[in-house]
Amino acid sequence: MGNVRVGMVGYKFMGKAHSNAYRALPMFFPQAKAKPVMKAICGRNAEALEQARSQFGWEDAVTDWRELIARDDIDLIDINAPSDAHKEIAIEAAKAGKHLFCEKPLALSLADSREMLAAAEEAGVKHMVGFSYRFAPAVKLAKKLIEEGRIGRIYHFRATFLQDWIMDPEFPLVWRLQKEIAGSGSHGDLGAHLIDMARYLAGEIKDVVGVSETFIKERPIPQTMTGLSAKGDKDGPKGEVTVDDATLFLARFENGALGSFEATRFAAGHRSTNAFEINGSLGSIKFDFERMNELQVYFTSDAEDVQGFRRVLATDAPHAYMDAWWPAGHPIGYEHTFTHEMLELMEAIAEDRQPVPNFYDGVKCQEVLEAVERSVEERRWVSLAELQ
Structure with missing residues (x-):
């Protein structure tokens, strides 16, 4: 089993849901071909971020997403910050060769979502969009x-x-x-x-x-x-x-x-x-x-x-x-759909294929x-x- 080292931008509603999924996945799906490793969480409020880091189980916390992307010990960037932040973070992460998970809607506009897909495809990284209800x-x-x-x-x-x-x-x-x-x-x-x-x-x-x-x-x-x-x-x-x-x-x-x-x-x-x-x-x-x-x-x-x-x-x-x-x-319950979603992402990375749904589905939406x-x-x- 390989490891996928995760850096996550966002620590509130979806940040908690994603963190729970990363923690549950190896316990309930030990046969998964890749295991998420919760390396670092990112947010702007240092005090609230540290509380989330400790509560959710992340190794480290940073307040600058650019610092997160630049780290050599990160393979995947998980973006669950507000929608206006999705495009810039995703494009820069793709340029840095990081795999991408981004919550929906993919971007503020169709044009922005197409730019995100193009950047991911050009970089050759894996990309997934968060339509968790598919996984019930x-x-x-x-x-x-x-x-x-x-x-x-x-x-x-x-x-x-x-x-x-x-x-x-x-x-x-x-x-x-x-x-x-x-x-x-x-x-x-x-x-x-x-x-x-x-x-x-x-x-x-x-x-x-x-x-x-x-x-x-x-x-x-x-x-x-x-x-x-x-x-x-x-x-x-x-x-x-x-x-x-x-x-x-x-x-x-x-x-x-x-x-x-x-x-x-x-x-x-x-x-x-x-x-x-x-x-x-x-x-x-x-x-x-x-x-459900x-x-x-x-x-x-x-x-x-x-x-x-x-x-x-x-x-x-x-x-x-x-x-x-x-x-x-x-x-x-609700939280289990996220675990199934992250299972698809981990398996896709391990199998060298695009997960589904991915940024293409985000653009079509x-x-x-x-x-x-x-x-x-x-x-x-x-x-x-x-x-x-």
């Missing part, structure tokens, strides 16, 4: 059923990602609500996952038409923020919200299927409902990440007196990854994101061919 065993089962033709020709793909964490008008103006840092709001944060899932399961998207809205135009300037939480003075100064609160769009796939997508942070009662349904000529599939160990499956070939959706519990060894975890029937944004602005259907 129930989603892998959905992929298997589709590839085997068991639900037939796909007619519909409908997906929703619903949250409610910023519904309070006094919730502070965190970085995810600022376009210059985040790129977009619910569209790029939540919708990106739906788009990637659609491409993964149903195929490439041909054209789109969308609508979006920002319900709360101004919010208090934050005094502190960590992950998805923040504190601010409701009577203090306010700043402009420059991203969408909700974006919905329709799509036509290249294979003739139709799609509907809804991403919002204003769906009261939905903490994080990430769900899709696929209807085919021979059956249907339903998935909701809030019940289950896949709802319907086959038209079932006898009429027992037709209906069946609940498949994807926790037994025949399902993807499950032989590494717990006895049959014991569920896994960004194409759809920008096509929807153009559609919203120009109030018309937009073909992805226009962005080529």
Whole structure:
């Protein structure tokens, strides 16, 4: 087993998720062809960074990502800092010959994401983008059923990602609500996952038409923020919200299927409902990440007196990854998808191949994101061919 020495930029929500995955991987997947070694973590706040280093289990901490990239004892740069930092760090890391893992969305714009892909390809390094929901065993089962033709020709793909964490008008103006840092709001944060899932399961998207809205135009300037939480003075100064609160769009796939997508942070009662349904000529599939160990499956070939959706519990060894975890029937959670994701990355590096999903998938997702944004602005259907 070889070692992959990791340097990570970012130490909050995703930094904790990635750190946990690196630590869990060798324990539960000892057969992996490469082992991550947590060499150094990077962030701007030295005090908070040291706390994260100690808590997460990293050997070292640095406050300058350029110093991290320049180190000879680093093979892989993991980027989970805010979106506006992705491009510069990734390009410089690629030039230094480092493998790359970058959280989604890949960049602030399609042009930037294409530059990142070109830099990685020119440098000949491995590159991966963080679409972790692909790695739920129930989603892998959905992929298997589709590839085997068991639900037939796909007619519909409908997906929703619903949250409610910023519904309070006094919730502070965190970085995810600022376009210059985040790129977009619910569209790029939540919708990106739906788009990637659609491409993964149903195929490439041909054209789109969308609508979006920002319900709360101004919010208090934050005094502190960590992950998805923040504190601010409701009577203090306010700043402009420059991203969408909700974006919905329709799509036509290249294979003739139709799609509907809804991403919002204003769906009261939905903490994080990430769900899709696929209807085919021979059956249907339903998935909701809030019940991530289950896949709802319907086959038209079932006898009429027992037709209906069946609940498949994807926790037994025949399902993807499950032989590494717990006895049959014991569920896994959100954090496990990151471990599976990092397993793919380690295996790809060891096997000298590109992991999947990679920066190419990040670019394809960004194409759809920008096509929807153009559609919203120009109030018309937009073909992805226009962005080529």
